[in-house]
Amino acid sequence: MSVRLKDLAKQTGYSISTISRALLGYSDVNPATRKKILEAAKRLDYYPSQIAKQLRSGRTRTIGFLIPTYGERFSDPFFIELLTGIGDMASLMDYDILVGTSGDGEKELEEYRRVVGGGRVEGLIITRTRIRDQRVSYLLKTHTPFILLGRVLDHKNVPYIDIDSRSGIKILTRHLIESGHRRIGFITTPDDLVFTKFRNQGYREALKEAGIPYDPDIVEIGNLTLESGKSLGLKLLSRKDRPTAIVAVNDLMALGTYGAAQQLGLTIGRDVSITGYDGISLSKNAHPPLTTIEVPIYEIGKQLFEMLYKLINHENLGESQILLPPKAVFRESVGSPA
Amino acid sequence: MSVRLKDLAKQTGYSISTISRALLGYSDVNPATRKKILEAAKRLDYYPSQIAKQLRSGRTRTIGFLIPTYGERFSDPFFIELLTGIGDMASLMDYDILVGTSGDGEKELEEYRRVVGGGRVEGLIITRTRIRDQRVSYLLKTHTPFILLGRVLDHKNVPYIDIDSRSGIKILTRHLIESGHRRIGFITTPDDLVFTKFRNQGYREALKEAGIPYDPDIVEIGNLTLESGKSLGLKLLSRKDRPTAIVAVNDLMALGTYGAAQQLGLTIGRDVSITGYDGISLSKNAHPPLTTIEVPIYEIGKQLFEMLYKLINHENLGESQILLPPKAVFRESVGSPA
DNA sequence: TAAGATTCCAAAAACGTTTTTGCTACATTG
DNA sequence: CAATGTAGCAAAAACGTTTTTGGAATCTTA
Structure with missing residues (x-):
């Protein structure tokens, strides 16, 4: 068993309360006594019980971060960068992070209730916001502090950081149009995700402003993974009237589309132009380097x-x-159509 | 403030202990009373204080996982897959995960002391084991349960899961040799990391068995990142006596080398063969697909x-x-030299 | 009907802290 | 020298549970 205040009391002959006050540096303990106590603490390798501290103080100095495994985005480097950003800053402020994986539907909410209702965390960071997000409603109801990565639509005045991805995708799409493309495919996800909704808007707006009709035949829906990007890319690029450019809703799917193009013997940037979104380190080092929106996710985490x-x-x-x-960032994955 | 047993007691008129026993399903409470109590709990949205539970039971049902930010491996998809594997299984067993980022040297140990000595976790999972690993010594000394991902050399009988990476790299190197390569470069990291040490051994042994002398001039040392792989790849591939094949110590550096080769106008699998290690999803979808060792990291996490x-x-x-x-997995990144 | 058994509940202790309160011994003051 | 102030420490309460112990009321049995 680990050593507690009680043990220090026995060792030094002082009372528990004096020990505590000595360790905390209160002024009503004799410097000589404090010294003895500090020495004993060091000698016996005393570390205060965080649990007891938490119970007594009502503060846990812990925040929650639940990885939304729902919908498959496992191997996205995005998340670990985000988590390190959050973690580095938390460590600086002497906070811990409770991480869990959360399913979907009622199971997801149950996970939040357990963590929040159980008082394990003082606040949460929420990612992958959805159009009608039950997590936000729940946290608002329980007055739990939280910050969103991404907006929600059904509540005003909730704090968030987001990137204007409507504009982002619009810039990329426009870039393709200005490069001469008229037939531009789109690889996206179901738009219960807020950021998808905005990105879809950006795509459509850019087309509209250029007078290009929206063609649902060259819009495919997947799940943010490399594999999904590849299979949808294959689908799009195998069409006889294949698009000359493809806008992917994130880098991973864009890089999946790379695989599809390469498998079909198409040269990226010449036979087909591709854009992504996120700016993961692979996008820069892909061949050719990927035109994308660079998101400083580590900084955002902090x-x-x-x-x-x-x-x-x-x-x-x-x-x-x-x-x-x-x-x-405009790179070589985009060129003019033949 | 949240509702506690005390509040339920006031509401229902029963004592705190009866409430507790009712909620826990003990047999010495009248079914009718239990029903009333359960209803009240539901109505008032009662969730037990995890902190109090923990203090009382002496169990935290929490494990620790400290991300070793020391040495840069931020955006490695490896870690998030590992973490989800751990998290999914933990969730199943009703455990939580405390995640932190840990620096190096004394700061690292201090972080462990705080978490372990403070009694916040019942055990830890340790990654990126090092040759002389102070974390292992500390955990042994404090009798804290832990499992290693990767071995250590200075302690016997510590539990771990590891992949025999000496054999792994050996297989890959031998594969290159059998494909006709004699001049095989190596991109690795400083070998205070245990797995690096084993992989270095594998490389050297494969060379030795084939009677190829070890040439330190074509062994470069980096830091596991894509960027590092690229710059070292450039260095190796720009030599006038450039190697015809490169063994990289992980996928990310291998893919970085892809970038280097492509930048130099070399065709991978023909002008230069490349191998990796980890089997991240990008390795399969790279162009050409990367020959590598597939590590089922999600499963290992579980x-x-x-x-x-x-x-x-x-x-x-x-x-x-x-x-x-x-x-x-042997893929198209390896071919015979010209 | 008396004695023992059973049912249902409450009181209290314990986990390890921090903080409030108070006490004793000594020093200071007029 | 009596009154007041202060320094240094200890006792006790509190955070919210679970568990141990026990007690009153009811039921069973001979």
Whole structure:
């Protein structure tokens, strides 16, 4: 068993309360006594029980982060970068992170209830916001602090960081149009995800402004993974009237489309142009480098934690809804059509 | 404030202990009373304080997982897959995961002391084991249950799961040799990492068995990232006596080398052959697909948790040191030299 | 009907802290 | 020298559970 205040009390002959106050540096303990106590603590390798501290103080110094395994986005490097960003900042502020995986539907909510209702966390960071997001409703109802990565549509005044992905996809699509493309495919996901909805809008708006009709035949719906991007890419690029360019809703699917194009013997940037979204490190090092929107996800992770910290500790949040402008990087995956 | 047993007691008129026993399903409470209590609990949205439970029971039902940010392996998809594997199994067994980022040196140990000494976790999963690993020594000293992903060399009898990466790299190198390569470069990392040490051995042994002298000039040392792979790949492939094949110590660096080769106008699989290690989903979908060792990291994550669970709960662990045979997948990134 | 058994519930202790309160011994002051 | 102040420590309460112990009321049995 580990050593507790009680043991230090026995060792030194002082009372538990004096030990505690000595360790915490209160002024009503004799410097000589404190020294003895500190030495004993060091000698016996005393570390205070975080659990007891938490119960007593009512503070857990822990935030929650549930990985939405629902919908398959396992191997997305995006998440680990985000998590390290959050973690590095949390560590700086002496906070811990409780991570879980959350299913979907009622099971998802149950997971949140257990963690939040059970008082294990002081706040949460929520990713992959959905159009009607039960998590947000629940957290609002229970007055639990949270920050979203991505917006929601059915509640105003909830704090978030998001990238204006409507504009982002619009810029990319427009870039394709300006490069001469008229037949531009789109690989996306079901639009219960908020960011998908915005990206879909961006795609359609860019087309509309250029006077190009929206053609549902060259819009495919997948699940954000490399594999999905590849199979949908194959589908699109095998058409006899295949598009000369493809906008993918994220980098992973774009890189999947790379695989499809290469399998079909098409040269990317010449036979077919491709764009992505996220700016994962692979996008830069793909061949050819991928035109995409660069999202500084590690930095965003840090900022998400900072905002949550302020919210939890009732500090002034400043801007609580941060919509970052997209940063497009134009690379060789886009060229003019033949 | 959230509703506690006390509140249920007030509401229903029963005592706290009866409420507790009713909720826990003990037999010495009248079915009618239990029903009333359960209803009240539901109505008032009662969720037990996990903290109090933990303090009382001495069990936290939480394991620790510290991401080693030291040494840059941020955007490695490997880690998020591992974490989801651990998380999914933990969720099944009603365990939570405390995630932190850990620096290096004394700071790293301090992080472990805080979490372990503070009694926040019942056990840990340790990744990226190092030759002389202070974490292992500490955990042994404090009798904290843990499972390693990867072996350590200075302690026998510590439980781990590892892949025999010496054999793995050996198979890949031999495959290159059998394809006709004699000049085979190696991109690796400093060998304080255990797995690097084994992989280095595998490389050298394969060369030796084929009677090829080890040439330090074509062995480069980096840091497991895509960028590092690219710059070292450039270095190797720009030599006038450039190797006809390159063994990279992980997929990310191999894919970085892809970028280098492509930048130099070399065709992979023809002008230069490349192998990786890990089998991340990108390896399959790269162009050309990468010859590598496939590591079922999600499954390993699940198994790691299972082992840790048994260790914590004093169940029979069975085999406590699991060395999985490498599973090589031979793909088009390897061809015969010109 | 008296004695023992059973049913249902409440009181209290314990987990390990922090904080409030108070006490004793000594020093300071007029 | 009596009154007041202060320094240094200890006792006890509290956070919210679970579990142990026990007690009153009812039921069973001879």
